[in-house]
Amino acid sequence: MPRFMGFVRMEEGIGVPPQSLFDAMDVFIGERAANGSFLDGGGLFGTEDAVNFVVRRGEITRVDGPYAEGKEVVGGWSLMEYASLEEAVADQQLFAELHAKHWPEVTVVSTLRQVSEGPDAPGD
Template sequence: MEEGIGAPPQAIFDAMDVHIGERAAKGVFLDGGGLYGTEDAVNFVVRKGEVTRVDGPYAEGKEVVGGWAIMEYADLDEAVADQREFAELHAKHWPEATVIATLRQISEGPEAPGD
């Protein structure tokens, strides 16, 4: 999501409340939440065995993670379809924002997805 474009409109909050509520009722939505911007973020960078602390804001970053959700689906097709619906909610209710909705699997061990 773009940083520094202002607060999301109430319409996206209302749409997301319905979206998340429906998924929570089905047992799909397990956990999630929104994140503040990078103005007070703290990163620890590990490079060549050394740890460095870097405080925000980050001038080089155009996009930041604005929120997260842990969802559980029966299969990948269902997850992809629901992720598209999530993206379409943003297109409809907050069209002036650039939002990248990323779907990733949670690792439960050292094996790769599908192993």
Template sequence: MPRFMGFVRMEENIGTPPKSLFEAMDVYIGERAASGVFIDGGGLYGTEDAVNFVVKNGEVTRVDGPYAEGKEVVGGWSLLQYDTLEEAIADTQTFADLHAEHWPEVTVVSTLRQISEGPEEPES
């Protein structure tokens, strides 16, 4: 059964989502957890305590948050499994629709990525 990672990106420091979104998400996640689709997930704290390690030209540099240049940040994640890619895409649309309905004044980007069952062999 294919597994997927879901990511939610949005502007940082835009406030707390409305209570109606929390309630809708509780129902949405509860249904998917009961059916075995939702494996794990959660929200993330802001970038004020984030740490990046950047590898460039063979050197490693540590960059501590917050990041002034960041326009949007990953605010949440999920680990999911569906029978088909089409089901995963349709359900991600439902997730996005909930945000549009309950928090229309913000821009939210919901990303779905299939998890590789690799490792694939490197090409020569």
């Protein structure tokens, strides 16, 4: 079955999500863990302790956070498995709807990407 990565991006420093979102996420993730579609995931701390290694023209530069130029940061991730792309997309939309309902005052980008199992394109 195809695996997918989900990412949640948002503006850094917007505060802690409301408890109702945490509660709804517990139910949402619990249901998907029980049916086997949620494999792993979690939230991420801010970029204050993040470390990037930038490779440019064969040279490596270390850049430590926080990043003044960063407008959006990845705040959470998940690894999921679904029978089809359509099923994964539908579930990711439900996930986004949780954020719209429980934290409507912020802008959240919920991204879904299929995990590559080799050189073939998705669905091959």
